[in-house]
Every structure is written in C-alpha cells, then in structure tokens.
Amino acid sequence: MPPLINADGIHKSFGGMEVLRGTTLRVDEGEVAAVIGRSGSGKSTLLRILNGLETCDAGFLSVDGERISGLERDLRRLRLKVGMVFQQFNLFPHLTAGENVMLAPRAVKRLSRPEAKSLAGEMLAGVGLADRFDAFPDQLSGGQQQRVAIARALAMRPRVLLCDEITSALDPELVGEVLEVVRKLAAAGMTLVLVTHEMRFAREVCDRLVFMHNGVVGEEGKPAELFSRPQTPELAAFIGQAGQGSAGR
C-alpha cells in the first residue's frame, strides 16, 4: 500500500534562508509519527506544507495518492484530507465551542444545521466536552480549548491530523487531558503527525520518531531504538537536552 503522506525532497526558503533542504517524510495509514528537533529546525514549516498553509519551493507531495501542486483548488482538496491543530488553539472567539465545530462542515461540506449540530455534539463528546457545547472559547480552560480545536479538525473527517506542539501553550496541569485525547485517537487508528517536545509521550504513543536537523530528516525509526541507540551525535545531544528539559513532567 502506498504511504498516506508522501513528501519527497521538500525545499523551502524564507527570504535567503533555506529552512527545508530536501526533507523526505512518509507516513502510512494508521501510523503515529512524532517529529522532534531543535527550535528552528523546520518542524512547523514541514507541517504547514503538509496542509498547504505554506507552498514548497521544490519537491513532491502527495496525500492519499493524490499529487498536490501549488494551485489553490488542489490545496483545498488537500486540506479536506489533512486536519491541523495549532499550538495557540486558534478557536474562533466569536463562536461557541459547538459553532466552532459546526462551521466548516456547514460551510464546506454543506451539512444542514441539524446535521452539523449532531456531528458537533458527537465530536465534542469524543473529546469529553459534550456539556460545553454552548460555551465561548474565553469561558474554557486552555486544555478545553485545545480539545475543542481537535474536535473541530476531526469534524471534517480528515485522513490525517497534524498537531504542532499542541500542548506547549498549556499550563502543565492541563497537558495531560489533551495528550489523553491524542492517545485515544492513536488507539482508534487515526493517522497522526505530531510535532512535540513531550519525549515520554512520543516514546509511549508513537510508532515512529522523526528527528529533524538542519532542514532534513536526520534520523528516523522506532522511538525505543532511537532513544536508546541514536546514530548521530546531534540526536544524542538533543535527547540528552530534552531528557533534562522535560524531566519535571
């Protein structure tokens, strides 16, 4: 079976700075991949290219067997297959939790109001927030907001969900509830690409670890193997630092 996401030789520069220098990433259906790497190594840029928020300068990208070009129509088709959750939640503050989830199914998939409403109810229940349907984002905790954001992305029934450091903006005591939702999704067979600094979580939940370094994938493999036997000094150094950094969690 071909990989669900096939990104090959992706190049991306901002101004004169080359951030991605031929990054290659393949993610199979049902796989959970964690992308790790130092700040500025291009993790977010890679994720943003995977759902068309950025276009790449060169390289090949296909999702679900469909080749993606830079044209707008293609990008919308890409986004139907690829959901995204952001570090800062980015909920729509003028809409309730339920309306946040209903918005895209109504506007893009043309669901009727009752259909969208029951879908949103189902999605919010899935992240444990069935009772907060009518709450506005500023009435929710950070952890709850992020769970609404996950529900909102899942309501479009994407083939893969991209998560860019979705617990980094949360107070430590709220991280667990969001990771729990991700863990449930992984167990349910959802394809996930997670940029994360939660090394323990990556080791426990992910099938594959992808270490980005200098705009390319420096190393990748099973988390347990990579953690115990890093092949490059860069990864060894990164694991050492990250181990100290997240020791408190």
Add this chain to the structure above:
Amino acid sequence: MIRFTFPDIVRGLVSGLFWTVGLSLIAFLGGGLAGFAILMARLSRNRIVSRAASLYIEFFQGAPLLMQLFLVFFGFSLLGFNISPLATAASVLTLYAGAYLGEIWRGSVESLPRGQWEAAESLALGRWAQLRLVILPQALRISIPPTVGFSVQLVKGTAVTSIIGFLEITKAGTMIANATYRPLMVYGLAALGYFLLCFPLSLAARRLERRFHAPADKR
C-alpha cells in the same frame, strides 16, 4: 436691508443643519460602500489591485479636503461640465469617507491574529468564507468604535463645502452673519448645531469603545 428676527436666524440655520445632516448621511453611506470595496481591494491577493487601493487611500488621506473639493469643482467646470455644489460635495466626501473607512476597517482586519486566517484556511474554507464567517464578524466588533468616531469627523468635515457654495449650516451661518452683523451669535448657534449632532455620536463612540474593550465576561 431685510431685518432678521431671532426666529429667522434660527430657521435659516436649521435649514442649513438639515443639509449638513443630509450630506453627512450621503457621505457616510456612500463612503461605507466605497470603504468596503477599498477593504476588499486591500485584502486582495492581486498586488496591483491592492496597491491601487492603497494609493487611493494615500491620496484622499494625504490631500486636504478643501483641495479635493476645488479640484473636482473647478476641474469639472474647466472641462465644461457644470457640476452642482451638492454633487461635488457629495462625491468628494464619499470618496474621502471611503478612504478613511476602508483604512479603519483594514486596520481592524489586520489586528486579528494570523492564526484566525490559518485556522479557517486549514479547515478548507475558501477565501471568501474565511472572510465572511471568521474574519469580518470579529473585525466588525473591533471597528465599530473608530467608525462611529470617524462619523464625527465627517459631520465636521462637511463645513468646508461652504467654500464652494453648498448651503449647509456653515454657509447659512456666513450669509446670515453678513446680513445681520451679528457673527458671534450666529456662529455660536451654528457651533451649537454641530455640537448637537456630534456630541451624541462621540458619546456613543466612547460607550462602544468601553463596551468592546471590557473583559469578555457576560454575553
């Protein structure tokens, strides 16, 4: 010489005030439409369209309103078109208000975090749906106080149209003052007229400002 009684003076000024209000309304409504078009052009991904809109804004914000009136009024008569003071005043003020409102609204749109666009985009919404469902509703809230604030400027701005002979309250005041030799009283009353129009607007602007900046607690 005709003798003006006090009621005559007030009547003259009130009919001028009527035209001040009318001109303000025309300019605000026309300017609102123009401003929305300017906003859309500024947000366009087409560089030329967006650049043209910002040139428009720079021109109408950069040149004194008086010059704009002269240019249109005398420009058209030089070209042989006879354009009435009302038409001149209405069209110039509409273009002027369009520039300011377009700029105010663009500022509101741009004050929203990038993440709002990106979240909408990542949900496969098209550009127009992103604007209509996510961006404009939020920008509208932010822009109400400065929009009402600008309407005060616009009402006062109508005074310059007296120069080209448009008979709003300032022009009415000038004529009556010249005829009665009582400029202080006449202009004082005219100023009171402006105050009666502008004060409620300023008050509303300040109220709205406070309301929209209050911590979002009750809805």
